[in-house]
Amino acid sequence: MKRKLEVSELIFKILSYTFLTIFSLCCLYPFVYAVSASISGRYAVDYNQVILFPKDIQFDAFSSIFNNNQFWNAYTNTLFLTVYGTIWAIGVSILGGYALSKKRLLFRTGFNFFLVFTMWFSAGIVPQYLNYLDTQKVFAAIGITDVKWLIVIAMGMAAMNIILLRNAFEGVSSEIEEAAIVDGATEFQVLTKVYIPMSQSTIATVALFFGISRWNGYFWARQMIAASGSPNEQPLQVFIRLLLEDYTNLDTLAGWRAPYSPNSAIYALIICAIIPILIIYPFIQKYFAKGVNMGGVKE
Amino acid sequence: MNDEYLVYNEELNRYELDPEQKVRDDVEKNRWKLNWQLIVKDWRLYAMLVPMLLVFLIWRYFPMYELLGCFKITEVGKEVAQMKWCGFANFKSLMFGGTTQTTAFWRAFRNTFLLSFYGLLFGFPMPIILALFFNEIKSNILRSVYQVLTYLPKFMSTVVMTTLVSMLLKQGDLVSGTGIVSLALAKIGLISRQTADLGLLNNPDFFRAIYQISGIWEGAGYDSIVYFAAIIAISPTSYEAAQIDGADKMAQMRYVVIPSILSTIVIMLINRIGSLLSIGYEKVMLLYNTNTWVTADVVSTFSYRLGLEDGSQAMASAAEMINNVTGMILVIGANSIARKASDVSLY
Numbered sequence: 001m002k003r004k005l006e007v008s009e010l011i012f013k014i015l016s017y018t019f020l021t022i023f024s025l026c027c028l029y030p031f032v033y034a035v036s037a038s039i040s041g042r043y044a045v046d047y048n049q050v051i052l053f054p055k056d057i058q059f060d061a062f063s064s065i066f067n068n069n070q071f072w073n074a075y076t077n078t079l080f081l082t083v084y085g086t087i088w089a090i091g092v093s094i095l096g097g098y099a100l101s102k103k104r105l106l107f108r109t110g111f112n113f114f115l116v117f118t119m120w121f122s123a124g125i126v127p128q129y130l131n132y133l134d135t136q137k138v139f140a141a142i143g144i145t146d147v148k149w150l151i152v153i154a155m156g157m158a159a160m161n162i163i164l165l166r167n168a169f170e171g172v173s174s175e176i177e178e179a180a181i182v183d184g185a186t187e188f189q190v191l192t193k194v195y196i197p198m199s200q201s202t203i204a205t206v207a208l209f210f211g212i213s214r215w216n217g218y219f220w221a222r223q224m225i226a227a228s229g230s231p232n233e234q235p236l237q238v239f240i241r242l243l244l245e246d247y248t249n250l251d252t253l254a255g256w257r258a259p260y261s262p263n264s265a266i267y268a269l270i271i272c273a274i275i276p277i278l279i280i281y282p283f284i285q286k287y288f289a290k291g292v293n294m295g296g297v298k299e
Numbered sequence: 300m301n302d303e304y305l306v307y308n309e310e311l312n313r314y315e316l317d318p319e320q321k322v323r324d325d326v327e328k329n330r331w332k333l334n335w336q337l338i339v340k341d342w343r344l345y346a347m348l349v350p351m352l353l354v355f356l357i358w359r360y361f362p363m364y365e366l367l368g369c370f371k372i373t374e375v376g377k378e379v380a381q382m383k384w385c386g387f388a389n390f391k392s393l394m395f396g397g398t399t400q401t402t403a404f405w406r407a408f409r410n411t412f413l414l415s416f417y418g419l420l421f422g423f424p425m426p427i428i429l430a431l432f433f434n435e436i437k438s439n440i441l442r443s444v445y446q447v448l449t450y451l452p453k454f455m456s457t458v459v460m461t462t463l464v465s466m467l468l469k470q471g472d473l474v475s476g477t478g479i480v481s482l483a484l485a486k487i488g489l490i491s492r493q494t495a496d497l498g499l500l501n502n503p504d505f506f507r508a509i510y511q512i513s514g515i516w517e518g519a520g521y522d523s524i525v526y527f528a529a530i531i532a533i534s535p536t537s538y539e540a541a542q543i544d545g546a547d548k549m550a551q552m553r554y555v556v557i558p559s560i561l562s563t564i565v566i567m568l569i570n571r572i573g574s575l576l577s578i579g580y581e582k583v584m585l586l587y588n589t590n591t592w593v594t595a596d597v598v599s600t601f602s603y604r605l606g607l608e609d610g611s612q613a614m615a616s617a618a619e620m621i622n623n624v625t626g627m628i629l630v631i632g633a634n635s636i637a638r639k640a641s642d643v644s645l646y
Contacts, residue, residue: 008548016432023429024448027516030463031451033479048476096351099344106334111348118355120627123362124619125580125599126606130379131362154358162351187343216456219581237458241585244462266466270459277454288450289524 031274038062038267045261061264065272073232074239077148078215081235085152085214090207092157097165098191115159132224147228155220156213161206168202169195205287215277240269369616389617400605404618407601410594411622414510414583415575421511423571425519427564430526431556449520461585464513470498500586503593510586510595525567529560565637572633576626598622 032052037045041056049055065071100111123131136150144150172195180194196203218237225234234242244266304320307313338345364379369389371382393404429449436442455463471477481495490499499505533556541551580599587595598618606615 006547012548013435016435020429020432020436020445020449023519024445027449027452027520030467030480033467034463046476048479048482051479092350092354095347099347099351102344104341105344105348106337111352114352114355118359120630121363121623122359122577123366124616124623125603126612126615126619127362127365127368128358129607130365130612131358134361135357154354157351157354157358159355187341187347191347216458218456218458219584237456240462241458244465263466266462270463270466273459274455281454288521289528 034267034270038264038271040264042259042261042264045263058259058264060258061260061268062272064258064260064265065268070232070239071269071272074234074236077233078236081148081151081217081221082211082214085156085217086207086211088152089156089158089161089210089214090203093162093165093206093210094191094196094203097162098169098195100162100166101169115162119159128220129223132220133227136224136228147224147230147233151217151221151224156210156217158209158213161209164202164206165199168199172198201287201290205290208284208287236273240266240273243269366616366620368613369620371613373611373613375610389613390621393614393617394621400614403596403601404598406593407596407598407618408622411576411578411597411599414507414578414597417507417511418514419571419575422514422518423568425515426522427526427560429519429523430530430560431552433523433527434530434556446520449523451520452517453521455517457579457581457585460513460517461582464509464586465500468499468509470501471496501588501590503591503595506587506591506595510582513586522567525563526560529563530556533559569633569637572629574626575629576622 033050036052036054037050038061039057039059040050040054041058044050044055096115099105100108100115102108105111122128132150132154135154136147139145139150176194176198177190180190185193216237217235218241221235222238222241225231225238247262247266304317305314306317308315368379368382370384370386371379372385372388374382392398393400395401433442433446436445452460465478467478467480469478469481476482477496478499481490481499484490484499485492485495494502499509537555537559538551541555546554576598578597578599580597580603583595583597584600584603587600599622602615602618602622605618606612
């Protein structure tokens with residue numbers, strides 16, 4: 001049965017199409033502008049002649065970034081922090097979440113509270129900073145002088161993610177585990193052969209959360225690198241920010257007769273920082289959607 | 300006389316300990332031994348907990364010990380443990396001291412609350428509205444295009460996002476012109492050209508608006524996923540039944556869609572209220588400057604400057620303590636109200 005659209009329905013439809021079109025164009029425009037501005041000529045950018053499409057196309061802004069050793073160094077550092085940080089965080093979280101999911105664990109409520117309390121109450125910036133400084137001294141005393149190992153091990157652990165994993169492990173039926181134990185599996189084998197394969201999608205989602213937060217990590221990385229005085233350990237986010245703060249130097253860096261505006265250099269840098277995530281986005285999309293739905297967990 | 304564990308011995312004409320009680324006492328006494336045996340037998344499980352406990356203990360709980368510095372007198376070059384206690388003196392001078400710090404603290408406290416509150420007022424309904432509109436688009440391809448476009452800003456890190464914002468709103472200077480968005484706003488008459496040229500990020504009147512709008516731009520699309528998932532879970536028969544009863548679009552919204560996604564909205568709302576005072580300091584720190592402290596300075600950034608730049612750690616810790624304790628009360632309160640009102644709770 002084909003119904004005629006009612007007036008109210010029609011109005012609502014028109015409203016939603018217009019609103020969504022405007023909103024999504026607003027979301028898109030800054031990126032389009034960034035791309036255009038990064039490849040436009042100096043005069044066009046400095047005098048705001050670039051509105052939507054690039055003008056006097058040049059690629060020198062990009063090539064100057066690609067020729068900058070510091071940029072590649074920062075990129076490598078970010079990759080290092082993301083890869084090792086994610087592996088460490090997800091490893092610790094899987095082990096902890098698995099143990100917490102077991103009903104036979106003694107003091108289970110105590111351990112859970114220990115975890116959840118950190119979501120309610122955090123010490124704040126200053127005590128946290130003092131703590132990181134102290135632990136860095138300890139790290140240096142045992143021979144780990146690189147700040148990046150402290151960043152990998154100490155930062156980015158999240159109680160929420162461990163709780164998500166715990167809930168996923170609790171959902172695995174105990175019969176399979178019992179069967180595995182009868183077959184002589186050890187505790188660790190039960191985890192790796194039964195629990196991990198059966199909660200793959202949650203683990204992938206949580207790993208994604210960790211990975212994103214590592215890739216985006218800025219504040220503490222900057223503080224710790226400033227405190228330890230090792231500028232060549234700075235990750236990409238810190239590198240971008242320092243360049244923006246040093247905006248006027250950027251111009252002299254590029255040289256007054258450079259064919260591109262300092263604005264173009266910053267836009268090009270922004271694009272370089274976004275592109276890796278856009279490339280892997282199609283592969284991680286479904287975990288993204290799953291992740292936000294897990295936000296409303298209950299116990 | 301309580302005769303639970305004492306029995307009357309008639310031969311000796313006195314009370315004696317019940318022999319069964321002795322067994323019970325033994326069990327009680329050896330409970331820890333039994334537990335210990337359980338732990339030893341199951342040591343692999345407990346070993347799995349150790350890395351997590353260590354990480355949280357060292358980097359989450361030790362800082363809380365450092366936070367105790369707020370009850371002590373700051374002495375340069377000393378550990379928190381060695382400082383002298385001074386009770387609530389730091390709190391007193393911070394909250395009622397009448398110094399410049401006091402005014403700055405209350406300003407920061409008000410800003411923290413206002414930024415969150417406006418986020419709740421404007422930022423919270425936006426994803427819901429988006430999800431309702433997404434539901435109207437019947438073509439799957441078109442809807443996916445809209446969705447991907449609105450998720451796009453979520454892929455930027457805070458640094459990239461704030462860099463982009465400050466480039467688009469930047470002041471005009473000798474080197475290069477005013478940011479393109481400022482220019483556009485001046486063109487349509489929302490702000491004067493002069494304001495645009497001075498840089499919107501240098502103007503305290505605009506900080507809150509920039510903060511909220513960039514927040515919506517960044518997160519609304521992504522946050523709408525949750526609501527959209529709840530909306531598409533509504534069975535089409537509900538709509539049909541409503542239509543047969545003569546409900547127009549508004550009535551369908553009112554009586555079918557909103558009640559179905561209400562529990563999701565409640566959960567998200569509690570979550571939001573709970574984090575009312577834990578405003579993301581990173582974004583504020585990246586967007587504010589000395590000119591906009593009046594509206595932009597939040598408690599975290601205030602105590603960061605106080606503690607790490609002015610070297611007054613005790614005061615800074617006191618400020619954080621006030622903020623965090625109030626925040627914790629809000630979280631626990633919101634959660635327990637939710638648990639009472641419905642069966643949904645967050646933890």
